[in-house]
Structure formats: structure tokens, C-alpha cells
Amino acid sequence: MTSNTLRDADLSYVLHPYTNLVAHETKGPLIAVRGEGVRIFDEKGQDYIEGMAGLWCASLGFNEPRLVEAATRQMQTLPFAHMFNHKSHGPGIELAQALIERAPVPMARAFFANSGSEANDTAIKMIWYMNNALGRPEKKKLIARKRAYHGVTVATASLTSLPANHRDFDLPIDRILHTACPHYYREAQPGESEDAFARRLAAELEEMILAEGPETVAAFFAEPVMGAGGVIVPPETYFQHIQAVLQKYDVLLVADEVICGFGRTGRYWGSQTFDMKPDILTCAKALSSAYLPISAVLVNERVYEALKSNSGKIGTFGHGYTYSAHPVAAAVALETVRLYDERDILGNVATSGARMQARLQALTAHPLVGQARGVGLIGALELVEDKATKRAFDPARAVAPKVVERAQDHGVILRAMAGDAIAFSPPLIISEAEVDEMIDRFTRALDEVTADLGA
Ligand code: PMP
Numbered sequence: 001m002t003s004n005t006l007r008d009a010d011l012s013y014v015l016h017p018y019t020n021l022v023a024h025e026t027k028g029p030l031i032a033v034r035g036e037g038v039r040i041f042d043e044k045g046q047d048y049i050e051g052m053a054g055l056w057c058a059s060l061g062f063n064e065p066r067l068v069e070a071a072t073r074q075m076q077t078l079p080f081a082h083m084f085n086h087k088s089h090g091p092g093i094e095l096a097q098a099l100i101e102r103a104p105v106p107m108a109r110a111f112f113a114n115s116g117s118e119a120n121d122t123a124i125k126m127i128w129y130m131n132n133a134l135g136r137p138e139k140k141k142l143i144a145r146k147r148a149y150h151g152v153t154v155a156t157a158s159l160t161s162l163p164a165n166h167r168d169f170d171l172p173i174d175r176i177l178h179t180a181c182p183h184y185y186r187e188a189q190p191g192e193s194e195d196a197f198a199r200r201l202a203a204e205l206e207e208m209i210l211a212e213g214p215e216t217v218a219a220f221f222a223e224p225v226m227g228a229g230g231v232i233v234p235p236e237t238y239f240q241h242i243q244a245v246l247q248k249y250d251v252l253l254v255a256d257e258v259i260c261g262f263g264r265t266g267r268y269w270g271s272q273t274f275d276m277k278p279d280i281l282t283c284a285k286a287l288s289s290a291y292l293p294i295s296a297v298l299v300n301e302r303v304y305e306a307l308k309s310n311s312g313k314i315g316t317f318g319h320g321y322t323y324s325a326h327p328v329a330a331a332v333a334l335e336t337v338r339l340y341d342e343r344d345i346l347g348n349v350a351t352s353g354a355r356m357q358a359r360l361q362a363l364t365a366h367p368l369v370g371q372a373r374g375v376g377l378i379g380a381l382e383l384v385e386d387k388a389t390k391r392a393f394d395p396a397r398a399v400a401p402k403v404v405e406r407a408q409d410h411g412v413i414l415r416a417m418a419g420d421a422i423a424f425s426p427p428l429i430i431s432e433a434e435v436d437e438m439i440d441r442f443t444r445a446l447d448e449v450t451a452d453l454g455a
Contacts, residue, residue, distance in 0.1 A: 049411060059340075061427045117151025356374070370382045392420060
């Protein structure tokens with residue numbers, strides 16, 4: 001199809017995810033045709049630095065031959081096999097072992113699904129099943145944070161705490177609670193230190209657990225760095241204080257490593273960067289460098305023993321997807337994990353991440369930038385109308401979306417988030433020179449929108 005017929009067909013046939021369906025009919029799509037390194041190219045041949053690695057996921061960039069070869073080999077050998085009913089296969093077994101060996105805390109078993117949402121949905125079901133097995137069927141409530149993103153299934157969209165995911169979907173479901181978001185720049189009281197802020201949030205969590213009744217609260221879900229909520233990096237001591245509360249009331253910690261897992265924050269896991277000791281860990285996205293859909297849920301011994309005892313009684317652990325541990329996806333994920341080691345991906349995050357954070361920090365001198373935040377190769381700039389008072393722009397002016405749109409014209413793809421934050425999450429293979437190019441292209445867009453606002 002020519003590019004015009006493709007565009008017309010898109011408007012006629014596709015219902016786009018996470019898109020303003022009205023605006024799409026006039027704006028139309030950016031149609032990606034091929035990728036190379038950290039760049040994608042549209043049908044006119046224009047290149048874009050993928051400053052979001054797609055959806056925080058294409059960690060090894062857009063043309064890694066080793067992943068193509070791993071997929072091809074597995075496709076030719078055994079394109080499908082499953083793990084139900086005592087069946088198994090090599091790629092799934094080896095991937096489970098690779099993940100358990102690399103886990104940030106001792107983990108007992110790995111379960112596979114196809115997306116971050118499915119992984120978190122699985123974690124919810126495991127927690128409920130576990131507490132039934134332990135003879136405490138009332139201990140089922142789940143706590144997430146405001147601005148959290150844990151997925152879009154009925155249950156995980158309920159954990160997610162962004163207005164668009166709840167409004168008019170009749171969500172959240174019951175037994176889901178939301179506590180404060182650790183956004184120091186926005187939520188701290190005047191003069192409050194980062195540690196005092198973290199302690200206050202932990203105290204608020206404790207009040208919530210006591211008000212609900214600790215015997216009813218099962219688990220706390222947390223992204224190490226909150227991604228879709230605006231790249232919220234918690235204070236250094238936040239998880240230490242939160243975990244003390246969770247331990248006191250026997251509330252499990254689920255680390256949602258869907259974005260942070262596999263090096264994004266500078267350590268292999270976000271849990272290591274922030275000293276989290278999860279009972280359950282979910283991961284996806286960079287697990288396969290996004291080349292095929294696959295996600296995993298790692299559970300510790302205590303969770304595993306409870307699941308095992310209940311399934312023994314009932315006759316089966318009645319949960320799993322047709323494509324749980326799909327062998328081609330598992331083979332690609334296994335190769336991805338090997339490439340992270342072979343290519344010293346953490347070393348690249350250290351150098352290119354430092355470069356990106358320094359460039360973002362330097363932009364705080366810009367009249368529109370209220371705060372730069374981030375760690376490793378994830379970051380954000382929060383745009384404000386008045387830097388002294390942190391006064392935000394009227395959301396109706398859509399300032400961050402305009403900057404992002406202009407940045408696309410200049411050849412860099414970024415994402416505008418709630419609260420006029422602009423997110424940066426490039427492929428983990430990005431070089432320092434490419435970081436510079438990404439930020440230079442972005443700065444041109446920011447300057448142009450600033451000039452427009454002045455006029
Ligand atoms: N958790 C987090 C932290 C995420 O960022 C996402 C997706 N952006 C999800 C879960 C859901 O993953 P998926 O879109 O693969 O269902």
C-alpha cells in the first residue's frame with residue numbers, strides 16, 4: 001500500500017489504544033516502517049530517535065539480529081508448546097532458571113504470561129488464592145499509590161490510579177485502595193526534608209492499614225520508579241519506611257518491575273536501586289526487549305508453598321494462559337537476558353544515563369522547566385508556568401503535549417504525562433552522542449513552544 005492508502009485504511013479500520021479517537025480522525029497516524037539502533041523511520045524516510053524505546057520497552061533497539069535469530073531457530077524447531085498439565089519445554093525452563101538466578105532477593109519459582117497487565121493480574125490472583133490457602137479469607141485488600149500504573153485488565157486497571165483508566169469504565173473494583181504518591185516536588189510540605197516526607201507517607205500508609213483492619217489488607221503494589229504516572233522517583237529512604245509498615249502488619253510487597261526491570265534504573269532491578277525486598281516481582285517489556293510479548297511473575301518460597309498446598313487440595317493451580325511461556329517468546333527473552341550480560345548493558349546505562357541526567361538537570365535553567373528528575377536511563381522534565389511557586393499550566397493549554405508534538409517534528413519521540421511532565425526512556429543501548437542528539441532535538445522544540453507561549 002502507498003502511504004496515503006495506508007493512512008486512509010488506518011482511519012477506516014483501526015481502533016487505536018490510548019488515543020483520542022476524535023482527534024485521530026484529523027491528525028492521523030505516524031506510520032513506522034523500520035528500525036535501526038535507537039531510531040525508527042516513517043514511510044517518508046524521516047528518522048526519529050525513539051526517546052521512549054517504544055513504550056519503555058525496546059531496550060536493545062530496533063534491529064538486533066541475535067533476537068531475530070533466536071526467534072527463527074525456535075520457530076523452526078518447535079513453534080508452540082505449553083506448560084499446562086506437567087508439560088514443559090527448554091526455552092521456558094531455561095528462562096525461569098535465568099530469572100530466578102538474577103532475582104534481587106531469593107525467589108522460588110517463575111510463572112509466565114504475555115503482558116505487564118497479565119503479570120500483575122496473576123499476582124493479584126495468587127495473593128487471594130494464597131490467603132484462602134492460609135485460612136485468612138478476609139485478608140484480600142490491595143493497596144497501590146495514587147498515579148500508579150499496573151495495567152488495564154479489570155483488576156489491574158483498578159490498581160492503576162490515573163483518571164482515564166477509571167472514568168466511565170466503572171472502576172475501580174472493591175477491595176482496592178490508593179495511598180499517597182511519593183512525588184516530593186509536588187507533595188512535600190514547605191521545609192519538609194525528603195526523609196521527613198517519606199516518614200509521613202509511611203505513617204499515612206499505617207493509618208490506612210489500621211483504619212481498614214490489618215487482617216483485611218493483603219498486599220502493597222509499587223513500581224520502584226512510577227513510570228506512566230510521570231516518572232516519580234521516590235526519596236531514598238521511602239521504601240525503607242514503607243517496608244517497615246508492611247512487615248509489621250504482614251502485608252506482602254509486590255514490586256512491579258515492568259518498566260524498571262533489566263537495568264533501566266542503573267541496577268539490574270529497580271528493587272536493588274531502592275532497596276526493596278519484594279515477595280512477588282512482576283516484569284515484562286525489556287524481558288524480551290519487546291521483540292515478542294512475554295512477562296513473568298517471580299514468587300518467593302512462602303508464596304510458592306501456599307500456592308502449592310492449595311493446588312494440592314483443589315487438584316490444580318487453576319490459572320494460566322494458552323501462551324504462558326510461549327517457546328518463541330521465551331527463546332527471545334532468554335537471548336535478551338544473555339545479551340544484557342554479554343554487552344554489559346548496566347555499564348552503558350551508567351555512562352549514557354549519567355549523560356542524560358546531566359543534560360536534563362541542565363535544562364532546569366530553562367524558563368519552562370520546574371523540575372528535572374530521574375535515575376539511570378529514565379527521566380522526566382516537569383513544565384511549569386511559574387518556577388518560583390511551581391504553579392502548573394492550565395491543563396487545557398496542553399503545553400507538554402505541544403512540546404512533544406513539536407519534538408516529533410524535530411525527530412525525537414517522547415511522551416507527555418499527566419501534570420505536564422515529559423518522559424525520557426530511550427533504549428538502553430543509546431550512546432552518549434545519541435543522548436546529546438535526543439536532548440538537542442528536544443530543546444529546539446521546547447524553545448519554539450516557549451516562543452509561541454510568549455507571543
Ligand atoms: N506495570 C507498569 C509499571 C507499566 O508501565 C505497564 C505498561 N506501561 C504495565 C504494568 C502494563 O503492561 P502491559 O501494557 O504490557 O499490559
